[in-house]
Amino acid sequence: MIYELSQKFVFEAAHTLNRTIDASGSRRIHGHTYHAEITLAGEPESNSGMVQDLGSVRRHIEAIRELLDHQFLDDVEDLGPATLENLCRFIFAKLTSRCPGLVAVCVERPASGDKCVLRRNLNEGASTAFGESTRERSHRSARGFVALT
Ligand SMILES: Nc1nc2c(c(=O)[nH]1)N=C([C@H](O)[C@H](O)COP(=O)(O)OP(=O)(O)OP(=O)(O)O)CN2
Ligand SMILES: [Zn+2]
Secondary structure, X not given: OXXXXXXXXXXXXXXXXXXXXXXXXXXXXXXXXXXXXXXXXXXXXXXXXXXXXXXXXXXXXXXXHHHHOOEEHHHOOOOOOOOHHHHHHHHHHHHOOOOOOEEEEEEEEOXXXXXXXXXXXXXXXXXXXXXXXXXHHHHHHHXXXXXXX
16 A cells, blocks of 8 residues: 655646647747646654655745746756646656655646646656666655665
């Protein structure tokens, strides 16, 4: 049995995007309301009864949210083209060392029904792609839900 703990947050941001379809509208600066959700997996620590205190998760999220909320996403360092895919990767990379057990990041635009989920691929060692430390990998391995790669 494994527990999954999630926290949602919202940010508003502007961007442009180069596309082969609907190109002119996407190339103009426009904005979206993004709804994001992060998920941690693990076992509750016996004394606290918590996988991780959601209060500390919210603090870490707030630091990331400040990098995105009311920003022009084209100018955000390390983001690349401001797609849902890159927003998931960006949030995952920024949070993974602060939130042990981070397994998924979801970003969606409810207004248009667009959604992307980035899940840690336990079988293919995708964790290293996000700059996860050896300490974190060992930590998760010790909790028994990932094989060391
Ligand atoms: N795989 C992806 N495809 C697209 C993404 C993305 O993040 N990943 N993003 C976009 C654009 O952000 C785009 O603004 C959305 O385009 P579109 O659906 O055409 O129109 P809007 O949501 O802006 O809605 P309107 O109200 O019609 O402007 C496209 N593709
Ligand atoms: Zn857009």
